[in-house]
Amino acid sequence: MYNLATSLERNATFRGSNTALIFHDETISYRQLNTMVNQVANQLVKLGIKPDDKVAISCPNTPAFVIGYYAIQKVGAITVPLNVMLKGPEVAYHLDDSDAVAVISFQGNNAMPCGEYCYEGYSQTDSCLHYILIESEGEDIALPEDAHRFSQWLQSTETAFDAVYRTAEDTCVILYTSGTTGRAKGAELSQSNMLCNAQACQALTNQKGTDVSIAILPLFHTFGQSLIMNTSILTASALVLIPRFVPKTVLQQMHKHKVTHLAGVPTMFIGLLAFAEKHGGDYLKEIADNLKVAISGGASMPVEILKQFEAKLNVPVIEGYGLSESSPVAAFNHLEYKRKPGSIGQPLPGVTMKVVDSDGNDVAQGKEGELLIRGHNVMKGYYRKPEETAKTIVNGWLHTGDIVRFDEDGYVFVVDRLKEVIIRGGYNIYPRDIEETFMTHPDVHLVAVIGVPHKTYGEEVKAFIVPKENSTTNSKAFVAWGRERLADFKYPRQVEVVSELPMTATGKILKRLLK
Numbered sequence: 001m002y003n004l005a006t007s008l009e010r011n012a013t014f015r016g017s018n019t020a021l022i023f024h025d026e027t028i029s030y031r032q033l034n035t036m037v038n039q040v041a042n043q044l045v046k047l048g049i050k051p052d053d054k055v056a057i058s059c060p061n062t063p064a065f066v067i068g069y070y071a072i073q074k075v076g077a078i079t080v081p082l083n084v085m086l087k088g089p090e091v092a093y094h095l096d097d098s099d100a101v102a103v104i105s106f107q108g109n110n111a112m113p114c115g116e117y118c119y120e121g122y123s124q125t126d127s128c129l130h131y132i133l134i135e136s137e138g139e140d141i142a143l144p145e146d147a148h149r150f151s152q153w154l155q156s157t158e159t160a161f162d163a164v165y166r167t168a169e170d171t172c173v174i175l176y177t178s179g180t181t182g183r184a185k186g187a188e189l190s191q192s193n194m195l196c197n198a199q200a201c202q203a204l205t206n207q208k209g210t211d212v213s214i215a216i217l218p219l220f221h222t223f224g225q226s227l228i229m230n231t232s233i234l235t236a237s238a239l240v241l242i243p244r245f246v247p248k249t250v251l252q253q254m255h256k257h258k259v260t261h262l263a264g265v266p267t268m269f270i271g272l273l274a275f276a277e278k279h280g281g282d283y284l285k286e287i288a289d290n291l292k293v294a295i296s297g298g299a300s301m302p303v304e305i306l307k308q309f310e311a312k313l314n315v316p317v318i319e320g321y322g323l324s325e326s327s328p329v330a331a332f333n334h335l336e337y338k339r340k341p342g343s344i345g346q347p348l349p350g351v352t353m354k355v356v357d358s359d360g361n362d363v364a365q366g367k368e369g370e371l372l373i374r375g376h377n378v379m380k381g382y383y384r385k386p387e388e389t390a391k392t393i394v395n396g397w398l399h400t401g402d403i404v405r406f407d408e409d410g411y412v413f414v415v416d417r418l419k420e421v422i423i424r425g426g427y428n429i430y431p432r433d434i435e436e437t438f439m440t441h442p443d444v445h446l447v448a449v450i451g452v453p454h455k456t457y458g459e460e461v462k463a464f465i466v467p468k469e470n471s472t473t474n475s476k477a478f479v480a481w482g483r484e485r486l487a488d489f490k491y492p493r494q495v496e497v498v499s500e501l502p503m504t505a506t507g508k509i510l511k512r513l514l515k
């Protein structure tokens with residue numbers, strides 16, 4: 001029995017009084033959570049939802065996301081999480097591409113009208129037959145005639161439901177890639193993929209039932225699902241839900257609920273440090289006593305930021321690596337072993353990695369090449385895209401598109417994205433190397449480096465810099481600073497000072513929008 005929801009059922013039976021979710025002032029036990037999931041599962045069956053049907057869900061980090069996600073799992077259907085920032089046509093694309101027969105959507109508000117956009121997308125997708133609205137708290141609105149109220153489902157008296165039998169290879173979720181380099185594709189992940197990844201995350205972080213995690217990453221994202229939500233439910237531990245990343249709110253909630261496990265992307269760690277620096281160190285001192293571990297993934301963390309966070313909170317920051325296509329976690333620094341700043345650690349148990357050149361030949365230790373992954377975490381493929389799948393998974397090896405190198409201890413160091421390499425006058429230039437250098441500048445808050453067309457060299461290096469508050473350093477000064485510290489062929493001749501950088505909902509910089 002590989003149904004992901006069996007972890008929830010087990011907790012409801014044996015650890016029913018344990019706190020499962022914390023949202024604002026609301027606390028939900030595992031027994032209560034399982035009952036709510038059962039109520040929604042029964043209503044899904046009444047709609048005609050069957051095993052292997054696809055059901056989409058668009059919702060920020062609220063109890064409704066967890067309830068809806070696990071209800072879909074209970075009935076044996078396939079969860080299709082949607083980014084809450086998608087507009088109507090984008091929602092329609094995802095619903096059509098995934099063959100979703102129903103969509104559960106949060107109502108939202110004027111600032112984030114995801115319910116409006118979801119209904120627009122649903123209305124444009126003939127194959128999607130059911131629309132379920134999660135109403136915003138305290139609001140009673142008129143629904144379209146063909147819509148269902150999630151709140152009414154949670155008032156149902158039908159509170160019993162046993163998870164449908166699923167095999168290891170049955171599809172659990174279809175996770176859409178973030179689309180940082182192109183149009184999103186649906187990574188089809190099995191029950192075994194998701195369960196094994198949650199178990200691996202538990203082992204990595206040593207998470208127990210007495211621990212408290214905080215969800216600052218969107219749960220619709222692969223990192224948030226596996227490392228935060230599914231791992232918390234696997235271990236019967238508590239999860240604090242944060243709908244929107246606001247540094248002050250995050251730090252206050254971490255202090256109030258004595259959070260032990262924090263996971264985020266580098267821009268979130270940068271944001272927390274910047275807020276604490278501006279408003280006083282007490283914010284960090286208040287959470288340091290309880291915090292056991294901080295986990296960074298989703299993008300490479302600048303070594304300078306990692307060292308600052310560890311020093312100010314006296315807590316280990318373990319950096320890892322993953323992608324939607326690998327469920328997502330594939331490698332991590334381990335708490336019990338030596339951690340190497342700047343490294344993504346070593347492969348998970350049961351996961352094999354190798355580095356190859358452009359011809360597919362293995363490269364020597366210390367040499368750079370593309371990272372390939374094989375193991376229990378590799379996706380089944382891209383949903384309805386056999387040609388794309390065949391290009392990405394070759395003889396069982398997942399081609400990541402990331403350039404890495406192994407050191408003498410088997411630790412992996414990410415050099416850059418294969419598609420982001422800048423070729424200037426025949427030289428291969430890796431943006432991350434330049435970004436790491438500029439992150440040590442006292443006036444730099446964030447930086448992104450790309451290649452722009454150049455008549456003579458083919459490409460020129462350009463840096464977009466978000467300065468720290470009250471910085472007076474201008475573009476020319478940044479160029480001069482870089483020239484002093486980087487090789488002549490490498491330093492950015494062009495620097496543009498900007499107020500912000502375009503990002504995904506999970507805090508990854510969208511470099512394609514800078515070009």
